Amino acid sequence: MTWIVPGGEPFLLPGGDTGCLVLHGFTASPQEVRQLGEHLAARGHTVLGPRLCAHAVSPKDMLRSRWTDWLASALDGYHLLRGACNRVVALGMSLGGVLAFHLAASREVAGVVAMSTPFAAPRDPRLRLLRLVSPLVRFVPKGPPDWRDPSAGAGRVAYRVYPVPALAEVEKAILAMRGRLRRVACPVFLMHSLEDVFVPPENMEAIFAALPEGDKQMLPIRHSNHVITLDSSRRQVFDAAAEFVARVTR
Amino acid sequence: MTLLMPGAEPFYFPGGRTGCLLIHGFTGTPREMLFLGRHLAGEGHTVLGVRLFAHATRQEDMLRARWRDWLASSEDGYHLLADACDRVVVIGLSMGGILALLLAAQIPVAGVVSLSTPYDNPDPRMRLRPVAPLLTLFWRFGRKGPPDWHDPSVAADHLEYPLAPVRGAVELHDILAELRLRLAEVTCPALIVHSHGDLSVAPWHAEAIAARIGSADKRVVWVTDSGHVVTRDAERERVFAEVAAFVRRVGAAAA
Numbered sequence: 001m002t003w004i005v006p007g008g009e010p011f012l013l014p015g016g017d018t019g020c021l022v023l024h025g026f027t028a029s030p031q032e033v034r035q036l037g038e039h040l041a042a043r044g045h046t047v048l049g050p051r052l053c054a055h056a057v058s059p060k061d062m063l064r065s066r067w068t069d070w071l072a073s074a075l076d077g078y079h080l081l082r083g084a085c086n087r088v089v090a091l092g093m094s095l096g097g098v099l100a101f102h103l104a105a106s107r108e109v110a111g112v113v114a115m116s117t118p119f120a121a122p123r124d125p126r127l128r129l130l131r132l133v134s135p136l137v138r139f140v141p142k143g144p145p146d147w148r149d150p151s152a153g154a155g156r157v158a159y160r161v162y163p164v165p166a167l168a169e170v171e172k173a174i175l176a177m178r179g180r181l182r183r184v185a186c187p188v189f190l191m192h193s194l195e196d197v198f199v200p201p202e203n204m205e206a207i208f209a210a211l212p213e214g215d216k217q218m219l220p221i222r223h224s225n226h227v228i229t230l231d232s233s234r235r236q237v238f239d240a241a242a243e244f245v246a247r248v249t250r
Numbered sequence: 251m252t253l254l255m256p257g258a259e260p261f262y263f264p265g266g267r268t269g270c271l272l273i274h275g276f277t278g279t280p281r282e283m284l285f286l287g288r289h290l291a292g293e294g295h296t297v298l299g300v301r302l303f304a305h306a307t308r309q310e311d312m313l314r315a316r317w318r319d320w321l322a323s324s325e326d327g328y329h330l331l332a333d334a335c336d337r338v339v340v341i342g343l344s345m346g347g348i349l350a351l352l353l354a355a356q357i358p359v360a361g362v363v364s365l366s367t368p369y370d371n372p373d374p375r376m377r378l379r380p381v382a383p384l385l386t387l388f389w390r391f392g393r394k395g396p397p398d399w400h401d402p403s404v405a406a407d408h409l410e411y412p413l414a415p416v417r418g419a420v421e422l423h424d425i426l427a428e429l430r431l432r433l434a435e436v437t438c439p440a441l442i443v444h445s446h447g448d449l450s451v452a453p454w455h456a457e458a459i460a461a462r463i464g465s466a467d468k469r470v471v472w473v474t475d476s477g478h479v480v481t482r483d484a485e486r487e488r489v490f491a492e493v494a495a496f497v498r499r500v501g502a503a504a505a
Contacts, residue, residue, distance in 0.1 A: 009329040083262035
């Protein structure tokens with residue numbers, strides 16, 4: 001018996017001098033970015049996909065989480081990678097993108113790839129209501145899946161519910177990120193699905209606008225839901241990410 | 251931003267096909283395993299030192315920690331190392347030794363090393379365990395025992411929380427119960443290291459672990475010129491050499 005849900009384990013793919021830190025999103029697991037990691041490892045990079053604290057165990061464990069626990073998990077991954085690599089590119093999916101920006105503001109990174117990353121907390125009025133009743137309602141079920149590629153959900157390791165107190169922590173992480181975007185000095189690459197109904201694509205433009213002038217790019221993705229690392233346009237996402245990593249570490 | 255204590259970050263040294271997973275102790279940091287880690291990396295092994303949840307950040311984080319978080323942190327390290335190596339030896343200090351033994355009971359590892367590891371919690375205050383969830387709401391931190399360094403120069407750059415979080419002590423109590431339940435399920439080669447000069451975990455704990463562990467291949471190594479933190483104290487070089495010899499032997503046997 002182990003504690004981490006099978007399939008949701010963190011991973012380390014040894015390779016060259018460039019390290020890719022791949023960060024999964026809220027209530028998901030390293031499984032969400034494993035294919036992306038394998039794609040980058042096939043290009044010769046060292047890849048590490050940490051498990052953010054309280055993910056891929058039990059949703060109950062997340063009731064105790066603070067967003068800084070998740071950032072600490074990302075920092076752990078960064079420091080482990082630095083033991084094997086000269087430079088690190090931080091890639092993150094959704095909340096993982098938020099953490100990648102936090103990392104870039106406090107550690108030396110060669111670049112940031114932020115995928116489906118929020119600039120504002122999801123505007124669901126239910127969430128405000130939930131805050132009021134959170135001492136009573138601890139979990140709220142997720143909506144139905146909206147994969148373009150129905151096979152993309154196979155093998156997914158993610159909680160089926162949102163732990164309500166953790167939703168407020170996600171919001172704190174986003175607000176703290178906003179204050180730090182100005183200090184992101186490395187090249188940044190943003191990808192977002194135009195069909196993302198969970199975190200609308202306007203978030204990408206808002207992040208882009210908040211970043212300082214410099215090496216920054218946006219790539220809108222089609223035929224995908226929020227999870228662009230798994231849905232039908234994933235190949236395009238992997239190739240674009242690998243191209244960016246190659247460019248900023250050349 | 252200093253979310254992690256500078257100098258106390260987790261570490262990874264790539265190397266050969268044998269991986270050494272290093273797990274620090276309760277309220278400690280990866281730094282107490284760093285010097286052993288460097289020694290093992292020098293022997294050609296791949297080494298990974300995990301940071302346990304709520305450690306090396308702020309001691310208030312410990313109030314939210316449960317022992318299954320620490321086991322999950324250890325398991326993270328195992329999975330990362332297992333990806334990079336053919337076999338893994340798990341090595342833990344104090345509570346890290348408990349976690350190493352619990353991992354060894356669940357996961358096929360090449361060997362396990364427990365250093366200064368307790369077997370039981372003889373604190374009579376633990377009779378209050380049933381009311382601990384209430385009690386720890388207002389009784390949050392306790393004092394630690396007196397330092398027992400034999401090499402006081404090490405204390406200067408040792409990093410750990412200054413206080414003992416009471417809720418954490420309760421979790422330590424609970425994980426020890428789990429250890430006693432699982433110890434017979436540990437069957438891999440085992441090395442148990444303990445100092446006669448350990449003032450926080452008395453030497454009889456090492457004997458109790460050796461007596462109840464399921465392993466046929468087991469050995470207790472005693473040191474004398476050291477306090478609880480045998481990985482850093484005066485006799486550390488001897489501890490490093492004993493652990494390295496064990497890793498070399500079980501690594502070769504598992505190859």
